[in-house]
Amino acid sequence: MPGATAATTVPAAVNGNGKAKGRASRTAVNDSDDDAPSTARTPKAPPKKKIKKEESDESTFEDKPVSAKRAPAKKRKVKVEEDGASSEDEKPKKRAPKKAVKKEEEYVKPAKQPKSKVKEEADSKSPSKKKKEEEEEEIYKWWEEQNDENDGSIKWKTLEHNGVLFPPPYEPLPTHVKMKYNGEPPGNVVNLPPESEEVAQFYAALIESDHAQDAVFNKNFFRDWKAVLKEHPPLDGTNITDMKLCDFRPIYEYLEEERAKKKALTSAQKKELKAEKDKLEEPYAYCKLNGRKEKIGNFRIEPPGLFRGRGEHPKKGSLKHRVRPEDITINIGEGVPIPVPNMPGKWKNVIHDQTVTWLANWQENINNQNKYVFLAANSSLKGQSDMAKFEKARELKKHVERIRQDYTADLKTKVMADRQRATAMYFIDRLALRAGNEKGEDEADTVGCCSLRCEHVTLEAPNFIIFDFLGKDSIRYYNRVAVDEQVFKNIRIFKKDKEDDDNLFDRVATTTLNKHLQSYMKGLTAKVFRTYNASITFQQQLDEGTPETATTQEKLNAYNHANRMVAILCNHQRAVPKTHDQSMAKMRDKIRGLKYERMKLRHALFTVEPKYKKKEKYREDESDIDDEWIAEHEEELEQKAIEKAEKKFEKDNEKLVEDGKKAHPDSVLKEKIADIKEEFKQLRKERGTQKHEPKRAKPVEKLEGAIDKLTERITTTKLQMDDRDAGKEVALGTSKINYLDPRITAAWCAKHDVPIEKIFSKTLLNKFPWAMHVDEDWKF
Template identity: 65%
Template sequence: MSSASDFSDDDKPLGKPSGGLNGHHHPNGNGNGHVSAQHASSSLSEDEDMPLATADSSAVPPTRTLKRKKPIYAESSSDSEDDTPLASSPAKLATSAAIPMPGAVEATTVPASSTNGKRKAKIKEEPRDDDYADDDAPKRKRASAASGSKKPAKKKVKQETPAASGSDDDIPIVTKKPSVSRKRKVKVESDADSDSDDDKPIAKKAAPKKAAPKKAAPKKPRASKVKDEAESGDELPKAKKTSAKKKKEDAEVNGSPVKKGRKKKEEEEEEVFRWWDADANGDGSVKWETLEHNGVIFPPPYEPLPPHVKMKYNGKPLELPPAAEEVAGFYAALIESDHAQSTKFNENFFDDWKKVLKTDPPRDGTKVTSFESCDFRPMFEYFEAEKARKKAMTTAEKKEVKRLKDEQEAKYLTCLLDGRKEKIGNFRVEPPGLFRGRGEHPKKGSLKFRVRPEDITINIGKEAPVPVPNMPGKWKEVIHDNTVTWLATWTENVNGNHKYVFLAAGSSLKGQSDMTKFEKARELKKHIDRIRQNYNADLKSKVMADRQRATAMYFIDKLALRAGNEKGEDEAETVGCCSLKCQHVTLEAPNFVIFDFLGKDSIRYYNRVPVELQIFKNIRIFKENKNDDDDLFDRVNTAGLNKHLQSEMKGLTAKVFRTFNASSTFQRLLDENSLENATLQEKLNAYNKANREVAILCNHRKTVPKTHDQSMERVNNKLRAVKYDRMKLRHVLFKIDKKFKKDEDYKDDESDIDDDWIVAHEEALKAKEIEKAEKKFKQENEKLEEEGEKPQKPSVLEERIADIEEEYTRLEKERGTEQAELKRERPVEKIQEAITKLSEKISASKLQIIDRDEGKEIALNTSKINYLDPRITASWCKIHEVPVEKLFSKTLRVKFPWALEVDEDWKF
């Protein structure tokens, strides 16, 4: 069962640095120690975002001092602190104090009449990915999906292996019992105080009606067919044969779907349960009638290091028993990562390791008391050598390793749910390791124990056989609870959080969960005007608790702040709206509020926004006679706020506001773009720009990758290479007829390609051609030997290399002449077509570079997975004839199959 932590940002390899104590280097290495728990890793937080990296402080204004200074205001500050209204209001400003941000009132206020239904469309056949960990979602009630469509029989479509889901929102739904009418009414329900909706008990449901399965014909995206003549073998020496990769890149740029082979045909033939077309299935209590699965797969036991690999203590090799050696290895694998540079990480690791050493002390009696005397580098170097060895394995060896692994895991991939085969999302138990956490977590570095069968509770049908663990031991408990959707659970030892094994992202229960979440956000459109009127009225309430609640609701609605929960002493110091301290909010006359705090995942939130004058006055009152570390909203908490929201709309929580504002803002931004006659890349840039604005609204930021500059340089070099190709073709035309130099389409030169770059580029091309020739020669000889024939003589290779040398000698002579020739003559019209295509490719590449650079600090996938209704994207793609594959990865297409069927006139 791969766990959520296996995919978090803080578990990704880090680059290499320079040396220090304990074999440490500055962060850049590739710490590869796996993280686990005897009772598993922590659950994801309330908003179910994808993990984000710690924010780069350079991305926002400098940190403000925590010491609060009392500002000077134009009006008196003698208003009562407690339960009396403000004496008077100052004169209103001439200009509006609307907040300049995506998701403002204009964007999110939608009359109920504008809410349209959705018509059924043909489903599009999509491939599916491998399983992904999604094991941290907490329990939640099941609600029904909203749909205005008729009740067809169950249908099945071809689909591949299920995909990974970055979403942790597991809100299952069930439709009502079938009514006499052919139309199906939908009841949408949700918890008030819960942010994830998967596993709270619900009422019992009847077995579904069965109908003859049907297969929906796949619907191919509309795109232009492009024949890339500019890359053909005649023009340039580097393009003797267009590689498959090159063809794929060209097809992507020009919007043509890439043709795929018939690999994994067996997987493609697999049919998936079309739950969104199924009959109503009961009253919403029971989530399954029968459930059968094989449990979880445990990682292999620890294998001791070779005798010659030992860490050192005070410069001498340390003889460690396996248990102590394993924990030391966890740290050794990370010594060149950012984690090992953290004092708190090192302290927690050393404290836990000393506890292990008490029960499994060094064999030579050495007492380990000083962390600074430990040298883990010998272990680190061994791990690095092992990684290099595995990387150097032949393709056949890698395939054999994968085959064996697939055989071991095959029976854990699926379960039988009500007689249907469904994919399981996270069936691997993570191995033990060191807890890394997110941001400045106080427990990072703590030891996560190995999970054993005795720690795990299995949930399975009463009649199903009890699975046998793949390691010695017995399950902690076997239960038969059909009101929840998890298959296995345990408690991790570091934070005491519960871990769950759920179905995969593409399963029926997960899909119902997602649909319910977005339908709940759409339902908010009908109530948002009334809710805003109510909290605006309470902004002047004589009851201080109501006034604070209304002010908090204003920030949650307008700024898309998370509600925030109270943190324990052993949790990271992050806050949300209800848990803001006075030091986090600063007032600036006449009506600006400055927020500066660490949000989820320790991502810094800094925002200076104009607010309504009443909000400004309220914040001033809330802060009076308080210290910097006192609560700003001392009479409001998340539970009370959500309870109030339930009275405004059934199932409404603070999180629904984020989903609603994100989706409605996204819909508005997309609709504002006029994309008539736009190229594919221009359409993609417009989509990503809207996505970025929503991500900024939701504070979905990430640290700029350390390799960003190098990556951008590679992209720019690829662009220059295309310009070089166009330049050579222009020079071919000039040699044919000098009049082409005056042609507007060909007279502009490639100004950013200088002579030095051309020399380096052609030398690199020649080296690649020679390497390719040598590799091909070797493969041909290997094949001949397999067939029992004599291999080719070395002279054959020498002749091929000589031809390459001759070709590049010709290119060298052409430099600076503005004339060139092809190896084989081609009609002028064909050359002109090739130049036009290369010019279009250059324009698309420039747009891609801009798009990539602008998004370097923004985590686009978080909002795309969790907060943007996928039907917005599906409808937009149909309107603008953009292949959905350009915007939704295979993972997302498997996660949201129900969304891909909407008509192009669907609106959030």
């Protein structure tokens, strides 16, 4: 994308569409190899190493509270709203065993669970008082307090919570809803027991999605479903052996009918259901941490289903088993009541570990990874962890030049291991590549810098390297980039006499690389470089690209451009949204609609003062709307006005009935619709006359002001449209959440008088309250 070059420290060429394969792809270079390491080479590297799971975007740093007290210069009053994000930066000491699909047992309603002190206190307060007190607790300014007594190992003193909320058991489908198989009698239907029917329902819900068209997804689903069918076979004896003979559409149609019913509920019914849901979840949504009430993030246990995965994950379509109390370890303070699960069973274990911040953990069955329940993103513990992560990246500024000097010198060293490490560090620093770890055969074949294979890197004279591999979440990383001459020579040397599936850096591992980095700065890892380069690039892009005198939308476009440069640098790509073209069409229609409004105001101005027809500012007609479009637009406006009147009439009557009053008669609605039709009849008469009489007469000054405001809105919408189109292939959220120091945004907004709510959602404002209190001159 335009400007991507400026986001990196190495000039990059335009991307291509592919790469040569095999040995033939390696460009013959006339450069001498006299700088190759003189030490004897070890035997040929083993074939394709198995690669571990890539690093998570979440911080790997300890949740160590930051003790430095900051005096805020410009404070922003931000209403904090809870969000369910969580971190996975800590690991339990033991893993839970893999569980098989079990028969459902009786489900215990959460209401039967004994109330903790948190719940008892909440019940004793009125809703308005509770809300006020919650807001006061949520804005606890931990970043302004000294925490000298905390040595970084103890995360909390007291912790009390109600455990996790398990999903309800499976409810069997109505007896008339059955899947079909191969036309076998009776009636071409299959009578499945609940355990097998539940898994069939998971797939049926997706038959109109892209997942059901995916061969890997279907293969994994059918394999796991057959295992369930073996244990819980069809009650009518049907032998299901071929996925192609299965017809899930009757189940799909029933599920669609149920969705339509929910969508058709009145607002009052939806409000009642939400109130019931909130009441059910309330005991689990909060905990008491060191005596303070704090929001819990992901307290709901995910229900069973089919694993979707990201990108080309080899396990997509696999069955996610139901999680039970026996799978879960609870972490809670000593001497407080142990929560009772809301389904039959006992916790796997109950511990009192004050050195970790998770409240519960278990092992999921797909990738055998540990899952955690953490406090919400706006909690004090998560905030301290985030702040420490960005402070660590800022600290790297003091050491980065020395590190770069050292690895640049080592690019020519005669020790092969050191030369490979230096080259890997060059890529991690300059291209923001992830470090990469080894992983098993049954995991997605994603790689990072240290786990690159020869097939992933192609040389192109004189100094271009083409990277082509699957990165985190199986997202393709393709980049043709110009590198230093010595780096180009090194890659040619590293690839010499190796097969495509051999490791490029066969003498470098992530652990040894990070150990080397620790010698420069405590806590420095390859991951810190990624955060540092993202934030420093963002700061530089904002400083260089923000216009001093511009509209708010022009400044926002500059901000989003800087964010895009970071997303490109970090390879935060996405597929063009399926609704992009539709979205662009809607924005074009919106601009035309605004131009129509401006035209009618001009005509109203001409009606009041005909002399304005000669003024250059007003005399020109709108360029891209003609009589045919105007006729269609007015018909749409008329239909929308009638629908709006009907909805308002219905809503007003509902409210009157609720208040015990008599509903309005239908004649009121008919009269309103007649007025609307008369109004649009008048608009039809005005076509081509350059005259317009609005419902309420306005003086010339107000008409001029209204036209100016519409012109500004048209300009703003055009800028928004350009910005959205420029970012259609880039995911901006990942860098905002994980890699960009939020204080950069807060300071930039203060300096350029841009409301931060236009950039940060409520969720992000909740996540980073500590960052809102920086001076406008603050720099990363």
